[in-house]
Amino acid sequence: MKINILSCILIILIITSCKSGDKYKPEGLRKMTHTEQIEMAKAKLSFNYENVVYKKENGSVISKDSLSKYFSDENLTKDIYLNDNDEPKIIVFRKATENDKKFKRNLYAIYNEKIVEPVITIDINCDEMSKILDKVYALDQNMRIDESKYDPSIDQDNLVTVVSLLEKCGMPTLKEINQKQMNAIWFVFQHGDNYHRKKYFHLLKNAAQNGDLKKSKMALMEDRMLMDDGKPQIYGSQMTDDRENGGYKVYDLENPETVDKRRASVGLEPLSEYVKQWDITFDVKQR
Structure with a gap:
């Protein structure tokens, strides 16, 4: 009998913990799709965010005073929830996956693309x-x-x-x-x-x-095209602002553990040497 009671208590605790770990999803609103965001970016349109409520992924409200750090954190992404009139009502910041980061880069590249x-x-x-x-x-x-x-x-x-x-x-x-x-x-x-x-x-x-x-020049040009398209670069030639620490950092790099092999194939020095001119340390072990 005691075993059954303990089993019930354990099941209740498991169910409760699962519910408490659920991600917050606003009721009565729909989440804006990536396709819709891309279409807006291509049309160079944006929402009026004046009456939007910003929340963390657990549902707690983010104060306006602390919003800037959420927008500048590259490890976070935001989900936009719309009402029936397709107006933004709630924006939820959550931890970004690798796919989220790729989408953000692509979206920013479209918005920044000059006509x-x-x-x-x-x-x-x-x-x-x-x-x-x-x-x-x-x-x-x-x-x-x-x-x-x-x-x-x-x-x-x-x-x-x-x-x-x-x-x-x-x-x-x-x-x-x-x-x-x-x-x-x-x-x-x-x-x-x-x-x-x-x-x-x-x-x-x-x-x-x-x-x-020189093939090295074409490598630099290819990296620049990829960066402007919001895609990871291949040879590590392009730098970007480091918002968190100040200064510069290597722009997103595809397969960083083999970058020196790719650089050598086009006559470029190891990336760890190249980035010293920006006071950047690149210490990814190469294979």
Whole structure:
């Protein structure tokens, strides 16, 4: 008899503990889907969050004074709950899974993506290709040596020039121009927008395969394209702000335990050495 009573008590305790561990879900509201959030991001739309209540995953309310730390915590994600009029009423912060983190990166990349119009080409004299690219190189590098001279309109003008050159004259080789002039083309796309970078990437990649550009440069460009698309990078060349500790950190990296092997294949030094220029320590054991 005593055994039966103890068994009942144990079952009750188990049931109670399970219920207490349940995640909070607002009643009468529906959770906004990832697809809906993506569609809003593409349309560059946002909600009015003035009357929204913010809660932890156990259901307790988050004060407005402490909200900033929840928004800045990369290990948290938020679920948006809508009423019948598709208005946000409650937002629940919870621990982010790896899939949540990938979705957040993708969502932010869409919101931050600039609307870029294709370049309107200008007239280019292909016989003046070397002289044109020498000028492009000088304009790009001079303003980056002296940051006080930085002017984004120069990048745009260089992009128009190089795109026009490629469209009219085709991708040159080292038989037609020198290495500095070839690098000028790479600089323009590396410092340009992601739309044109992705559009002409195949031409630059082919040039690298033919020995006209260094493979290491294409690795940097590929990482930048991935970062701008909100995806993990491959070679670890891109840094991002470290919100928690200040300074910089390596942007999200695919398979960090084998990154040095990938870097070596394109002529890059070990990542632990590369990141020292940002005062970053990379100590992931390589295999």
